[in-house]
Amino acid sequence: MLFTAKALAYCYRKQQITASTGTFMQNQKITLLGTGLMGAPMARNIAKAGFTLAVWNRSRNKAEPLAGVGATVHDMVADAVAGADIVISMLADGIVVGSLVNNPAVTGAMKPGALWIDMSSAKPEEARAQAAHLAKLGFQHLDAPVSGGTKGAEAGTLAIMAGGDADAFSRAEPVLRAMGRPVHVGPTGSGQLSKLANQAIVAVTIAAVAEAMLLVEKGGADPAAVRAALKGGFADSTILQQHGARMTEGNFTPGGLSKFQLKDLDNLLNESGQLGLKLPVSEMTRDRFADFVENMDGADKDHSGLYLELLKRNGLSA
Numbered sequence: 001m002l003f004t005a006k007a008l009a010y011c012y013r014k015q016q017i018t019a020s021t022g023t024f025m026q027n028q029k030i031t032l033l034g035t036g037l038m039g040a041p042m043a044r045n046i047a048k049a050g051f052t053l054a055v056w057n058r059s060r061n062k063a064e065p066l067a068g069v070g071a072t073v074h075d076m077v078a079d080a081v082a083g084a085d086i087v088i089s090m091l092a093d094g095i096v097v098g099s100l101v102n103n104p105a106v107t108g109a110m111k112p113g114a115l116w117i118d119m120s121s122a123k124p125e126e127a128r129a130q131a132a133h134l135a136k137l138g139f140q141h142l143d144a145p146v147s148g149g150t151k152g153a154e155a156g157t158l159a160i161m162a163g164g165d166a167d168a169f170s171r172a173e174p175v176l177r178a179m180g181r182p183v184h185v186g187p188t189g190s191g192q193l194s195k196l197a198n199q200a201i202v203a204v205t206i207a208a209v210a211e212a213m214l215l216v217e218k219g220g221a222d223p224a225a226v227r228a229a230l231k232g233g234f235a236d237s238t239i240l241q242q243h244g245a246r247m248t249e250g251n252f253t254p255g256g257l258s259k260f261q262l263k264d265l266d267n268l269l270n271e272s273g274q275l276g277l278k279l280p281v282s283e284m285t286r287d288r289f290a291d292f293v294e295n296m297d298g299a300d301k302d303h304s305g306l307y308l309e310l311l312k313r314n315g316l317s318a
């Protein structure tokens with residue numbers, strides 16, 4: 001007898017939620033694919049919350065330390081997802097995620113009715129294609145990208161923007177809360193759309209903070225004192241306080257990689273183009289990140305490194 005994806009998902013959730021209290025049963029198996037700068041601390045927080053955890057990374061050495069928090073480390077994606085109730089991907093982009101979602105060896109190993117949560121940054125259209133493909137196979141899907149950088153990932157305070165069915169979000173919420181603050185923002189693709197909006201604000205704010213820091217430093221004020229003076233005011237932000245300090249200290253060890261910031265801005269402008277919109281400030285900021293990444297060896301530097309591109313524009317050295 002064939003069951004629809006919706007029926008499979010409903011039966012699955014009935015098994016995992018107690019009838020009397022609706023409490024999520026934390027004997028769930030979670031698989032996290034991608035244990036890089038963001039994925040590794042996210043995995044640690046999932047394990048800390050008491051979930052059974054399996055992990056995979058293309059470079060096994062980045063996943064192996066997670067064995068110390070109780071995770072099972074796998075060499076093959078198919079082995080990692082086998083038996084998982086929820087599969088989380090935290091990979092480079094939608095193309096990489098799509099290569100797994102569309103791989104029969106991967107989906108064939110998955111538990112019937114499993115939920116795939118893609119927390120990577122991708123295009124909304126990629127999220128919609130992933131969800132449609134998985135639904136045909138009887139699986140649920142959420143696109144749930146994050147903001148907060150490595151500090152937020154380590155602290156478990158990530159902003160999590162989830163797009164998809166409300167039922168899938170309800171099922172995912174307990175494990176998402178282990179990593180941060182999840183909000184259901186709308187139907188499939190809405191999570192990625194929200195992340196693009198977030199990245200527009202982040203990129204443009206980085207550019208503005210860079211100009212402000214350069215201005216006060218060259219004008220003779222103390223940048224740290226200026227940041228303290230602005231704290232709590234209308235111009236204050238996490239970017240001003242954290243990235244402003246990075247800029248004046250010359251610390252561009254990556255928390256958020258500039259090459260990923262550029263990728264997100266490219267995705268933003270692709271989406272805005274499809275909607276017939278012009279976003280001039282985002283376009284200009286995108287071109288500056290492209291120069292930094294492609295011509296200044298900035299790909300693997302923190303995105304606050306856009307400050308270095310500003311110095312170049314002004315004929316100054318770091």
